Amino acid sequence: MSTYSVSDASAAAGQAAAGVSPGWLEKLRSGGYGAGLATGAAWLAFGASCLYWEDLGDWSRTNGVAIGAFLIAALALLGTLGADFLGGAGVALRRRAPWLVALGSFLTLWEIATAKFGWLPLPFFPPPQAIVEVYTDDLPKLFNSVIASVKLQLGGYIIGAAIGFLTGVSIGWSQKVGYWVHPVLRFIGPLPATAWLPFAFFTFPSSWSASTFLIALATGFPVTVLTWSGVASVPNAYYDVARTLGAKPSFLVLKVAIPAALPHVFVGLFMGLGSSFAVLVVAEMIGVKAGLGWYLQWAQGWAAYANMYAALIVMSLLCSGAITVLFKTRDRLLVWQKGVVKW
Amino acid sequence: MVAAALAEAITYPAVGAELDIEHVSHAFDIDGAVLPVLEDVSLAIKPGEFVALLGPSGCGKSTLLRLVAGLEKPRSGVLREDDIRINGPHPSRVVVFQDPTLFPWRSVWDNVALGLEAQGILKSQRQRVDTAIDLVGLSAFRKAYPHQLSGGMAQRVALARALVNDPKVLILDEPLGKLDSLTRITMQAEIVSLWQRKGFTTLLVTHDAEEALFLANRVIVLSDRPARVKADVKVDRPYPRHRGDPYLADLRRQILGLLGLDATW
Numbered sequence: 001m002s003t004y005s006v007s008d009a010s011a012a013a014g015q016a017a018a019g020v021s022p023g024w025l026e027k028l029r030s031g032g033y034g035a036g037l038a039t040g041a042a043w044l045a046f047g048a049s050c051l052y053w054e055d056l057g058d059w060s061r062t063n064g065v066a067i068g069a070f071l072i073a074a075l076a077l078l079g080t081l082g083a084d085f086l087g088g089a090g091v092a093l094r095r096r097a098p099w100l101v102a103l104g105s106f107l108t109l110w111e112i113a114t115a116k117f118g119w120l121p122l123p124f125f126p127p128p129q130a131i132v133e134v135y136t137d138d139l140p141k142l143f144n145s146v147i148a149s150v151k152l153q154l155g156g157y158i159i160g161a162a163i164g165f166l167t168g169v170s171i172g173w174s175q176k177v178g179y180w181v182h183p184v185l186r187f188i189g190p191l192p193a194t195a196w197l198p199f200a201f202f203t204f205p206s207s208w209s210a211s212t213f214l215i216a217l218a219t220g221f222p223v224t225v226l227t228w229s230g231v232a233s234v235p236n237a238y239y240d241v242a243r244t245l246g247a248k249p250s251f252l253v254l255k256v257a258i259p260a261a262l263p264h265v266f267v268g269l270f271m272g273l274g275s276s277f278a279v280l281v282v283a284e285m286i287g288v289k290a291g292l293g294w295y296l297q298w299a300q301g302w303a304a305y306a307n308m309y310a311a312l313i314v315m316s317l318l319c320s321g322a323i324t325v326l327f328k329t330r331d332r333l334l335v336w337q338k339g340v341v342k343w
Numbered sequence: 344m345v346a347a348a349l350a351e352a353i354t355y356p357a358v359g360a361e362l363d364i365e366h367v368s369h370a371f372d373i374d375g376a377v378l379p380v381l382e383d384v385s386l387a388i389k390p391g392e393f394v395a396l397l398g399p400s401g402c403g404k405s406t407l408l409r410l411v412a413g414l415e416k417p418r419s420g421v422l423r424e425d426d427i428r429i430n431g432p433h434p435s436r437v438v439v440f441q442d443p444t445l446f447p448w449r450s451v452w453d454n455v456a457l458g459l460e461a462q463g464i465l466k467s468q469r470q471r472v473d474t475a476i477d478l479v480g481l482s483a484f485r486k487a488y489p490h491q492l493s494g495g496m497a498q499r500v501a502l503a504r505a506l507v508n509d510p511k512v513l514i515l516d517e518p519l520g521k522l523d524s525l526t527r528i529t530m531q532a533e534i535v536s537l538w539q540r541k542g543f544t545t546l547l548v549t550h551d552a553e554e555a556l557f558l559a560n561r562v563i564v565l566s567d568r569p570a571r572v573k574a575d576v577k578v579d580r581p582y583p584r585h586r587g588d589p590y591l592a593d594l595r596r597q598i599l600g601l602l603g604l605d606a607t608w
Contacts, residue, residue, distance in 0.1 A: 237444045244412050245458035245508060246434035255460070259448045336448045336488045 035097035036080025042104025043073035049108050050129070053116040061129040061136065062115070068132075069107070076100060123305055130306035131313070138307060141295070146314060148290035152208065153280050153322075156215025160276065161269055164220035168227025168268070172261070173253055185224060193218035193279045201287050211283035218279040219272035223265065230264025231257045263337055266330045273326060277319050292318075359391035359544035360425045360435065360511035362411065367420030369406055370569075379569040380406045381417070386563065386572065393538055393545040395555035398565030399602060404548040407570065408516050411546060412438045424512065434458055436512040437505040441520045443497035445489040451500050452476065452485040458508040475507035476500075478537070495526035506537065513538070515547040519554065531557055535582055552598045556591045557584055564601050574601050 047069030050062050076097075083090035107128055113119040115127035134142070171178040171185075193214050204210035234257050242256050284293025292315050299307035369381040380403035388394050396404045409415045410422055413432040422429040424436065437458070445454045456472045459465040465472075476482055479499040489497060498518055505513060515534070519527045535558055538545050549555050555562045556578055564574040576598060580590060 235444075237440065237442065238446065240414055240438070241440070241444050241504075242457065242461060243414065243432040244434070244436065244438045245461050245504070246432070247457075247461035251461050256446070259446070262448070334448070336450075336490070 033080050035094070035101065036076060036083070039076040039097050039100040039104060040073045040080070042101045042108065043069050043076060046104050046108040046111060047073065049111045049116065053112075055115050055127075055129075056118050057115065057122065057127075057130075059115065059127065059129045059133060061133045064136075065129045065132055069104075072100075072104075123303060126306035126309065131310045134307050134310035138310075142311065142314065145290065145292045145295040145311070146318065148288070148294075149280065149284065149292045149315075150318070152211055152284070152288065152291060153215060153276065156212040156280075157219050157273065157276050159212065160216030160219030161223050161272060163216065164223030164268065164272065165227050165265060167220070168224040168265070169231055169253065169258060169261075171224075172228040172231025173257060185221075189221045189225065193221075193275065194282050197282070197286060207283075207287035207289075211280070211288050214279045214283055215276045218275040219269075222271035222275065223268040226264045226268030226271070227261060230261030230268075233264070234260040263334060266326070266334070269326060270323070273322060277322075281315075358511065359542050361390045362386070362388040362512060362544060362546070363421075363423040363426075364388075364407075364411070365421045365423070367407070367410060367417045367422060368569075369403070369410065369415070369417045381410075382569040382571050384420075384565075384570065384572055388544060388546070391542045391544055392561060393535075393547070393559045395547045395549055395559035395562045396565060397549060397552060397555045397562055397598065397602075398570060399567055400550055402565050402568045403570035404550075404565060405516050408438065408514050408546065408548055411512070412436055412514055414438075434462060434508045435510055436514060437508050437510040438514040438516060439498075439501050439505050439518045441517040443489070443494075443501040445492075445497055445500055445504075447489050449489075450485065451481060451487050451489075451492070454489070454500055455503045455507055457504055462508075471507050475503040478506060479503045479533070493526075495522050495530065498522060498530065502534075502537075506541070509541075510543055512544045512546065515545065517548050517550070520549075527554075532583065534558060539582065552595050552602075553586070553591075556594055556598075557586060562594075562598060564598055574598070 047066040050066035050069065055062055076093075079086065079090065079093045080097075083094050086093070111127055111129075114122065114125050115129065167181060167185075171181045196214055196217060200210035200214050201207060204213060238256050238260060239252055242252055247256070280291070281293035281296070284291035285297045288294060292311050295311045296308055296315075299305070299311060364384055364386040367381055367384045368379070370377050370379040372378075384407065386394075396407065398404050406415070410417050411429065413429050413436065416430075424433075429436075445451075446457070449457070452472060455475050456465055456469075459468055459471060473482075473485075476485060479502055481496060481499055481503065484492065484496065484500075489500070492500065501518070518534075519530055522530065531554060534545075545559075547555070547558060552562075559578055562574075562576040562578060563572055564576065565571065566573045576594060578591070578594065580588065584591065
């Protein structure tokens with residue numbers, strides 16, 4: 001969670017102020033370049049490990065990966081010496097240096113354990129160069145899959161979030177609507193959206209619309225419940241204040257209830273995002289013949305494990321990217337709650 | 344004082360409303376039982392008067408204020424503002440609550456603008472918001488959010504939010520109850536000077552006899568729940584008043600006696 005917090009930025013700014021003053025010589029003596037040098041060393045080792053031993057299998061990108069690793073090592077060393085002159089980028093580099101060391105070491109180990117000595121059973125654990133090969137040689141297919149997934153996910157998520165928000169506000173606001181919707185929500189809501197798969201695929205005209213429905217369903221339930229609880233928990237005092245100032249019911253909903261409920265709504269959006277990812281992948285594996293879920297299925301069917309890992313990496317980048325976007329939007333929209341609410 | 348100069352430059356319609364509370368009784372249903380809170384309360388308040396309602400805690404003072412504000416309807420009896428029956432809330436009667444209840448998602452400026460926005464007249468009257476903020480001396484904090492304000496500042500914003508509507512009746516529900524004693528003293532003086540300049544009718548609920556005597560023309564002493572009017576005390580002293588005034592000290596002794604606290608004096 002802390003990866004997305006705002007405090008990171010201010011901490012970085014603080015480090016920037018502290019990192020500018022001492023000279024490079026002083027730093028060399030005090031060992032301030034340690035992490036940078038270690039980064040260079042780790043990536044040099046990765047590159048060397050690619051070249052030193054013969055590959056066990058037939059991979060075409062071994063040399064390319066080695067060159068890439070040497071390039072990163074060179075950049076890390078240059079960056080270490082020049083960090084003071086690189087401004088923000090230098091600070092970011094310095095902050096991430098320990099991670100770069102770990103990554104370089106991990107890749108070295110992985111390379112040795114798979115491509116060189118086969119300590120890990122081979123078809124199931126492909127070496128880094130095999131995954132790189134997927135990205136270079138199977139890019140169009142992977143790219144189309146990404147586009148298909150993003151389109152499906154975005155459509156379903158937006159529909160689900162919008163309907164969930166409107167439903168949540170209505171049942172939070174009006175007891176009459178609540179009377180009818182609440183039991184339905186109780187009955188249907190806890191059902192995992194994937195349980196609707198068979199129903200959805202024969203009811204909807206296309207597998208695409210069926211999947212959109214399922215994703216919207218998975219998103220809609222948490223958004224509805226949390227919007228509703230957000231609206232229901234607005235203190236009565238807020239309404240009293242607004243009413244004595246001449247507010248009409250529409251003002252109470254739009255300018256009091258909804259803004260007060262927004263922190264809850266964002267929790268719902270976050271939870272909905274998580275469960276909709278699960279539905280997306282399942283729907284793509286079973287129904288839709290496109291997207292990353294389908295790519296995974298396809299790769300597994302052909303025992304193309306490198307493709308599978310490559311798709312997994314892309315998928316995790318997309319999911320964490322989506323969550324980052326959501327958190328950034330929240331931080332922007334809810335500046336006022338800095339120091340008031342935390343989750 | 345800057346605030347005073349500004350207030351003089353902009354003149355408000357200095358007319359308070361007349362309030363009539365006639366044989367008002369009220370009760371709450373709690374778990375099926377009926378809990379009477381007000382019993383046959385009658386009060387006639389003249390335009391521009393500053394009336395303090397004083398009574399033991401939980402006696403129903405705040406309920407009376409909610410009835411005057413129109414947030415609730417009495418079980419029996421009638422309330423009138425300028426001979427018009429009070430049926431619901433109206434921006435001519437604005438309440439300042441014990442908690443500032445600022446909207447945390449709005450800046451100070453937007454909080455003060457609330458009333459004008461709700462009435463749909465903000466666009467043409469934006470300067471009234473600035474004036475109200477200047478009036479309570481918070482011009483430097485226009486863009487601040489409520490969580491960045493101290494308790495006293497937040498209560499000042501609440502006061503500005505009320506005053507921006509040019510109320511005919513200002514209803515103060517223990518607005519200084521949660522402030523520290525120094526801020527309290529400053530704000531008491533400010534409330535008096537605002538009331539003198541604007542001329543609105545003021546209804547103050549408090550359980551502090553000294554505060555009531557320092558601020559009000561008239562102190563209504565209420566009994567324990569269900570609240571009845573026990574005494575109607577005129578405080579015939581000019582402003583600014585002095586806390587050490589022997590006349591006020593004497594009244595205070597009488598009032599505390601009425602509340603059954605004479606032993607402490």
